[in-house]
Amino acid sequence: MNLEQKYLALLQEAQRRQLPDLESIRLCFQTLSLATAIDRDCAALLAPHGLSEGRFVLLFLLDAAGEGLAPNRLAEQAGVTRATVTGLLDGLEREGLIERQGDTRDRRALRIQLTHKGKQVAKNVFRQHGRWIAGLFGNLSAAERRQLGALLDKVSGNLATASSRMST
Amino acid sequence: MNLEQKYLALLQEAQRRQLPDLESIRLCFQTLSLATAIDRDCAALLAPHGLSEGRFVLLFLLDAAGEGLAPNRLAEQAGVTRATVTGLLDGLEREGLIERQGDTRDRRALRIQLTHKGKQVAKNVFRQHGRWIAGLFGNLSAAERRQLGALLDKVSGNLATASSRMST
DNA sequence: GCCATATAGTATGGCGCCTAATTATATGCT
DNA sequence: AGCATATAATTAGGCGCCATACTATATGGC
Incomplete structure (x- = not known):
């Protein structure tokens, strides 16, 4: 099992x-x-x-945004704290996948942009990831998928987290 | 969802x-x-x-063992490294739930024992935990549980981890 | 214009996990 | 007996995540 x-x-x-x-x-x-x-x-x-799961999420969000995103928006969308984003960006920067650019209008703010390498890695990793996930659930029939989804949902309903998060 | x-x-x-x-x-x-x-x-x-998931597992193992267990056996059973066990034991000791006792026959070795407080906490937490898990899946019928188990199994089979761990 | 308050990003320190290196002790071989 | 090797636990350092506290900058109300 x-x-x-x-x-x-x-x-x-x-x-x-x-x-x-x-x-x-x-x-x-x-x-x-x-x-x-x-x-x-x-x-x-x-x-x-050179990616972790957290870094992958940021990479994906940045690739989607196109025009550069501020760390606080990344934090919101990724559902982690700004402090965590700082750490993840440090990693992505070390790997040469992103650049931090100062915002000219708000000197507190940054704009994070993918480097050329970052864009390439993003493209490759997304393809790879898609294939991988497809393979994971590939041997389930359409009916089985529906069932699994419904059952997982039913269990989710019993969690304290679900209700408290809705009210927050 | x-x-x-x-x-x-x-x-x-x-x-x-x-x-x-x-x-x-x-x-x-x-x-x-x-x-x-x-x-x-x-x-x-x-x-x-004063427990984390990792500490909880050790607490459970120690409570089950009764007569005190060596850190390396805890590591094996919990599926983490000995170094990690050292850290978890530090936490449990800080909370006053366990004691480290030197083994008289092998001076490298330790025997970890629950304190009185440790045993009490164990008892309470196990009861609480049992109720919690039961509640989580309480609204699934017997048939639904079987289905869910089978579907999860089917997905597990597609993982790289499953096969590689078997051969190791 | 000035001050309180909010906001942006970061530093710090904690947790659980890891790997690799370290220290102390035990054991087996010759 | 003596030395290589194995084993026990720990330390050191890294990662990703968190909460908390800090610094710099912006903004609204008076």
């Missing part, structure tokens, strides 16, 4: 203790393990290009 | 670009978002007890 080691250990122990609702526990760990494995594969795919 | 902000941004952009296999992309992001949200809820539940 391909659980991560830690979840395997927890599940075995839960079994030994005969905890109730073992089936839910198993499903939860299965979901988390799948996500971890996807992230790991993703990271392995991105690493050779 | 409750996607994390970053995935929302990526998905919208993918739509705009009319990338192929949008449905796969959506499912992928939905899975990752669910896992992220579960982790976030979990972290919020554990934080008041």
Whole structure:
């Protein structure tokens, strides 16, 4: 069933203790393990290009924007703090994928732009990524995809996060 | 559908670009978002007890072992490196949940034991956690659970990680 | 015009995870 | 017995993420 080691250990122990609702526990760990494995594969795919998942998101947003974007807008769209964006931009700059340009009208502000190399890497990585994701779900029929989507949705509804985020 | 902000941004952009296999992309992001949200809820539940997810796993393993466990065995069972275990134990020790005791026979080795407080926290947290997970999947019927499990499995099979980990 | 307040980006320090290097101890071979 | 090698735990340094606190600049109200 391909659980991560830690979840395997927890599940075995839960079994030994005969905890109730073992089936839910198993499903939860299965979901988390799948996500971890996807992230790991993703990271392995991105690493050779000098990218992490976070940097990839910024790269994508910048490529979409075309005309350069301010760090605070990047933070908003990526759903991380401005401080995190600073760190990610440091990385992208080190890799020569972006440039920080001062805004002439607001001297506090920056405009982040992709370099030539950045644009090229973006193009290649997006193609690669698309193929990869397609492969991930390629063996599911249309009906199965609908089912999976619906089930994931149903579970999402039970999360504290979902409701609190809506009200915020 | 409750996607994390970053995935929302990526998905919208993918739509705009009319990338192929949008449905796969959506499912992928939905899975990752669910896992992220579960982790976030979990972290919020554990934080008041001075626990992180990693520390929780060690606490569980130690509680299961009863007689004290060596850090290297904890690392194996939790699926992290010994260095990481050192850090997690530092945290647990700071919180007064464990004690490091030198092994009398092998002076390199340690035996980690839960303190009284550690055992109490363990008991409470396990109960809380069980209820929480049960609630997460509580609104799925038995059939839906089977379906979800099967679908997640089917996706897992397409991961590079799965095959490579088997051979290692 | 001036001051309070908001905003932009960053520094700092924490967490969990990693790899690689370090230190102490144990063990096996000759 | 003595030395190479293995093993236990830790340290050091890196990454991505966070929250908090700081600095520089902009803006609105009086």
